[in-house]
Structure formats: structure tokens, C-alpha cells
Amino acid sequence: MYHHVKKLMYTVKVGDPDPRFGNMLLEQFGGANGELAAAMQYSVQGLNTDDPGLKDMLMDIGTEELSHLEVIGTLARMHLKPMKKDRDAAEADPLIAICGGGGVNLYNSMGNAWTADYLKITGQPEVDLRSNIAAEARAKIVYERLIDFCDDPGSKDALQFLMTREITHMKVFMTALDSLGKKPLEIGKLKPTEGLVDQYFNDSTGEGDGAKDMTGPWNEGGDWERVDNPAFEPGKMKVDGD
Ligand code: MN
Numbered sequence: 001m002y003h004h005v006k007k008l009m010y011t012v013k014v015g016d017p018d019p020r021f022g023n024m025l026l027e028q029f030g031g032a033n034g035e036l037a038a039a040m041q042y043s044v045q046g047l048n049t050d051d052p053g054l055k056d057m058l059m060d061i062g063t064e065e066l067s068h069l070e071v072i073g074t075l076a077r078m079h080l081k082p083m084k085k086d087r088d089a090a091e092a093d094p095l096i097a098i099c100g101g102g103g104v105n106l107y108n109s110m111g112n113a114w115t116a117d118y119l120k121i122t123g124q125p126e127v128d129l130r131s132n133i134a135a136e137a138r139a140k141i142v143y144e145r146l147i148d149f150c151d152d153p154g155s156k157d158a159l160q161f162l163m164t165r166e167i168t169h170m171k172v173f174m175t176a177l178d179s180l181g182k183k184p185l186e187i188g189k190l191k192p193t194e195g196l197v198d199q200y201f202n203d204s205t206g207e208g209d210g211a212k213d214m215t216g217p218w219n220e221g222g223d224w225e226r227v228d229n230p231a232f233e234p235g236k237m238k239v240d241g242d
């Protein structure tokens with residue numbers, strides 16, 4: 001059950017409206033890493049899970065994201081409002097100015113309509129929690145860039161609040177993932193093929209323009225077995241687990 005409380009989660013103050021910045025803010029309203037996507041992803045995951053603890057947490061955060069949508073929508077609306085009457089302002093986002101009268105709508109900053117294709121929902125807790133951790137990381141960096149491009153102190157304060165909450169959510173999802181007690185590479189039920197799982201395929205050859213084969217902890221040391229040019233020697237691949 002949802003209930004609307006007639007106040008914002010964070011009070012929004014804007015000094016001088018900046019329609020071009022308002023257009024950028026739409027990325028967090030109707031964009032791929034925005035608040036509606038976050039609210040829908042976590043709430044729908046919450047509907048799908050049978051674990052009462054995860055369900056409660058996902059619905060809590062999904063609901064908070066709806067409150068973020070309200071804050072970012074209010075902030076964007078304040079910056080976009082001059083578009084309604086001012087021709088120069090309208091040029092910052094003709095779609096919003098002409099079709100929406102300077103009001104927010106569920107588009108990203110380039111005018112692409114919001115889509116459920118943004119959502120990552122698999123019904124597998126260790127997979128969905130990782131998607132959520134990545135979603136929060138993307139939201140954090142988008143807020144950081146918006147703050148960098150913002151001159152208005154009141155807008156910066158609201159964005160700082162929203163950015164901080166995304167890190168809080170990241171902390172919740174990471175802790176929840178840890179609480180499942182699964183090893184980092186343990187996904188689902190089936191085990192990967194032994195041997196094959198530890199083979200690093202070096203699928204490039206040649207040197208030129210400063211490019212050469214590189215090594216790092218991602219292909220050297222530990223359990224790694226480096227296999228050069230498997231395309232030419234496919235027998236090196238441990239497909240039978242031997
Ligand atoms: Mn959020």
C-alpha cells in the first residue's frame with residue numbers, strides 16, 4: 001500500500017533556474033539509471049522474492065526511490081519552468097517545452113521515452129542484488145557529474161542528498177548479498193566445469209602501435225592458467241574438465 005505524504009523527502013531550493021541543466025536532470029527522472037528505474041527494479045524484485053527479509057528491504061528501498069523521483073522531478077521542474085514562455089529557454093529541450101509545457105515527463109535528457117527494458121530482474125537473489133549494486137554505482141556517478149555541472153547551491157544540496165542515499169543503498173545491497181553466504185563466484189545451483197573455469201584465453205596476437213599482451217591479477221597467478229591463441233589450438237581448452 002502506498003501513501004503520499006505532502007512534503008518532500010528533501011526540501012528543494014533553486015536560486016536561478018537553468019533550463020539546460022533542467023534538461024540534464026531528466027536523466028535521473030526518466031533515464032536508464034534514474035529514480036523511476038530504481039523504484040521499479042527494486043519494487044518488482046520485492047514482489048517476486050519469497051524471502052521475507054529481502055522482500056521487506058527491497059520494498060523499503062523501492063519506496064524510498066519513489067521519494068527520490070519526487071525530489072528530482074521537483075528540482076527538474078523548477079529548472080525547466082522558464083521554457084513555458086521563454087523562447088531561448090525552450091531551445092534547451094523543445095520536446096519538454098512544446099509538448100510538455102516546461103513540465104517533466106518520463107524521458108531521458110535526449111528525449112528517449114522511459115522503458116522497462118532498463119530494468120534488471122532475474123528472480124535469483126545473488127544476481128539481482130549484484131544488478132542493484134551496479135545500478136546504485138551508476139546512479140552515484142550520474143549524480144556526481146550533475147553536481148559537477150551545477151552552479152546553483154540549493155540544487156547542489158539536493159543532489160548531494162540523493163547521491164549520498166545511493167551509496168547507503170549500495171551498502172544495504174552489498175550487506176544483503178554477503179548475508180546469503182554464497183562465495184563470490186557461486187551463482188545459481190550448477191557448478192562451472194572444473195579446469196575450464198580457471199583458463200584465461202589470450203584471444204589476441206601481435207604487437208603494434210604500443211599495444212601488446214598484458215598481464216595482471218585477472219590472468220596471472222592464483223588458479224589462473226593462461227592459454228595463448230585457443231582459436232588456433234582449440235585442444236587446449238579443458239572442455240571435459242580434464
Ligand atoms: Mn535514488
Ligand code: MN
Binds near residue numbers: 139166
Ligand atoms: Mn538508490
